[in-house]
Amino acid sequence: MIKYIIKRVLQFIPVFLGVTLILFVLQNVVPGDPIKLIAGEKKLDPQTEINLRATYHLIETDENGQAILDENGNTIETPLWKRYLQYIGGLFHGDLGRSYQQNGKPVAEILGEKYPYTIRLAIVAIIIESIIGIVAGMISAIKRYSAWDVGVTLTTSALVAMPAFWFGMLQQLFWGVFLKNVTGGSFYLPISGAGGPQAEFVDAVYYILPALTLAAVSTAYTARIMRSQLLEVLNQDYIRTARAKGLSRKAVIIRHAIKNALIPVITYIGMDFGGMLAGAILTETVFNWPGVGFETYRAITQRDWPIVLGSVTVIVIVVMVINLVVDISYAFLDPRIRLGSSKSE
Amino acid sequence: MSTNMKRRTFVQGGLAASALAALAACGKKNDAAGSAASGGAAAGAAGGKVLKYFITNPVAIDPYNTQETQGTQVEHVLFDALTGFDWDKKEVVPKAAESWEPNADATEFTFHLVKGAKFHNGDPVDAASFKRGWERICDPNMATPSEIRYHLDPVVGAKEMGEGKAKEITGMEVVDDTTLKIKLVSPMAEFPYICAHPALAPVPQAALDDPAKFLVAPIGNGPFKMEGEWVSDQYINLVRFDDYYGQKAKIDGIYFSIQKDPSTAFREFEAGNLDFTDIPAGRINEMKSKYGESADTYTSTPGKQVLTGLEAGVYWLTVNLEDEVMKDLTLRQAISLAVNRQNIVDTVFEGTRTPATSVFPPVIDDDPSNAWEFCRYDKEAAIKLLDSKYPADANGKRGIKITLSYNSGGDHENIMSCVQGDLEAVGIEVTQSSLEWGAYLQAMSDGTVQIGRMGWNADFPNMDNFIFPNFLTTSENNYSKYKNAKLDEGLVDARKTMDEGERKAKYRALNQLIAADLPVIPLMFYAHNNIASDRMASLYHDPQTKTDFAAAEFA
Secondary structure (H helix, E strand, C coil): CHHHHHHHHHHHHHHHHHHHHHHHHHHHHCCCCHHHHHHCCCCCCHHHHHHHHHHCCCECECCCCCECECCCCCECECCHHHHHHHHHHHHHCCCCCECCCCCCCEHHHHHHHHHHHHHHHHHHHHHHHHHHHHHHHHHHHHCCCCHHHHHHHHHHHHHHHCCHHHHHHHHHHHHHHHHHHHCCCCCCCCCCCCCCCCCCECHHHHHHHHHHHHHHHHHHHHHHHHHHHHHHHHCCHHHHHHHHCCCCHHHHHHHHHHHHHHHHHHHHHHHHHHHHHCCCHHHHHHCCCCCHHHHHHHHHHCCCHHHHHHHHHHHHHHHHHHHHHHHHHHHHHCCCCCCCCCCCC | CCHHHHHHHHHHHHHHHHHHHHHHHHCECHHHHCCHHHCHHHHHHCCCCEEEEEECCCCCCCHHHCCCHHHHHHHHHHCCCCEEEECCCCEEEECCEEEEEECCCCCEEEEEECCCCECCCCCECCHHHHHHHHHHHHCCCCCCCCCCHHHHCCECCHHHHHCCCCCCCCCEEEEECCEEEEEECCCCCCHHHHCCCCCCCCCCCHHHHCHHHHHHCCCCCCCEEECCCCECCCEEEEEECCCCCCCCCCCCEEEEEECCCHHHHHHHHHCCCCCEEECCCCCHHHHHHHHCECCCCCEEECCECEECCEEEEEEEEEECCCCCCCCCHHHHHHHHHHCCHHHHHHHHHCCCCEECCCCCCCCCCCCHHHCCCCCCCCHHHHHHHHHHHCCCCCCCCCCEEEEEEEECCCCHHHHHHHHHHHHHCCCEEEEEEEECHHHHHHHHHHCCCCEEEEEEECCCCCCHHHHHHHHCCCCCCCCCCCCCHHHHHHHHHHHHCCCHHHHHHHHHHHHHHHHHHCCEEEEEEEECCEEECCCEEEEEECCCCCECCCCCEEC
């Protein structure tokens, strides 16, 4: 197992270098000069543009930070490979560069502010998704063709079909606007934001609507996967054998069926959690959640490459680690899976 | 489904919903009605005197780099510049400087500061603090150099400091604590207009001692001060500054709710959680009938809360004058005549914006003589002009093919579709090219756009600011690549004219020079699309989209 984990961790290196290198090359391919974009419609004056390029090491500078000019009096662009090496070098001491658009704020600081919100929201959403999804899927499978089953199937179909921004907006209108109006302001939920010291509600309340929205589609899928997997397992011979040996249905389901049915569900939830940690642009936008998804999206539109690179770097690492954890969890759920062992063993 | 089951399901569902609502009720902070002075949504929601205001995340609230509407909205109440602008009187008025005088040829201005004014930390607001503030804008060694240094181009030594050749702005002389002398590179009678820019503010020594802290918690000399730090993408809290030298604010504080999506902000407004926000596209008339329209279109009062006042901004089509097709003046004239501006304004903006007649919005100068000959809708005249040079074939085509470019998002696609329809109706074949913002700006800068949308919002509320940055041959923003020596000379002449009436007449004449060449085709003047809550007895939102928080009153 240890050998397997080391092997997987070593695999991180080429994946990570590949992804960051592709992004670095993309900076030069995607149209839109990040420095010109800082000013928007109103152009920068040439000297300010040079000062900004020098500050962000996009042009060659002398030891005083002044731009070095070529024989024609033009600035000299820092080669891509050099910037890439600088970036990788910076990573070793936690330097992810500085944002072009946010007054040179360190990217590590920006991500440090945004990531806790993304992680906490993802954890709440994944708990909702796991509990409701798995329980609904189990009930649906166990009480097949019952009203419960029909209800779960209809609800999951509706949730899957509903885009996050729409579902989010409906929730805001119901819990935040309608409920507040009909109860005269006695019962309602906050519509947006993440709380804070001067907010109306305690911070936990601000998680309810975005977490429900973020979890909605995934909960539906989890329930569906759980239902179909459990039905499949319940039809297998060893379940029949267990029942024939006199075990109660409840005992069979709890002790023998659920564990096996859970493997694909765990895989899905793990992948989903990885996706959530990359940020949820729509949910964050609708609920004004200060997470990393919207930050990355905004950075892409503004060509704020240090933020894009920084967040992708973190996302790549997080997703790789989660995938590893999911793979390792298989071994615990299914004794037949022995990670890192050869077939002959 | 049995009745029992139905009942149980109903009860369970009801319990779940009640649990959520109860959770929300329990989640309410006990001190929600907390003192208004503590600021925040809580106080506001509970009826305190804190104004809750929607903005998107600003670029900067530190004056050294304040540049866009959102940052300016916060910064202009934290800091007072030397002068201000009175939109009623249409004149520059004293602010941190109680008076000023130019020398005979408008190359030197002496400002006399208000005595006894203080920063929020108690430091005195003196002439040196203005020099300090302006030099931060020019300093190339700031963590990120300021993007608005060009505002100080008229001041002697500002450019040199930006180039790293000087350590100070040599044209700024601190005569004594309350006297500041500013030398200009060339005569400029309207320099006090520039001094009204909120970013040209004084800063205390603290700005140099801890610049990182100053970025998120700037210390100013304005009627409100920071309460805590700017929490990026979440909120900014301000409270009234009781030691303010001028008229003290009537409200206790401002809670800037930083939202990503204006639609969410609008729902917060509908839920009663915001006092001021934007109205989503297509809902202006609905809001007018629900909340009433402001009497003067700029001030909200209970029952008259929708603001649609014209802004100091113009939306135009920039024409690339180096393009083989577009360099023909007759074609430009025909295009300008063919566009039904009123139709765009009515269909896309519910009639709130106004068709443009020149590059000067009426709030900048409403002289009727400003109107351009070809800046009107006259389809027949457009056809006649085109017939003279580009006769139509049997299918009505004239062999003119143009690409109409714009950045995606906003209402640009709808506007450009209207323009396309109008141009095709007179036989011009139009292809639309929609580019993402970054790519569009690049294309504009590279000169690969044939004709595309652009606009201008005033940095300073004068006519010069609409001509100089956009049409001077050497101006950075001259996307049309317009060259007119007469205009260049005329601008220098107008800038040094001391008599206001004479100067305005000169700017109007320059406007007509541009009208004759049509380097841009003005389409419409921007207008507010905002709404305030009925909690506000009075809230004024000026044509430069700055809200007068100091004068705001609760009902």
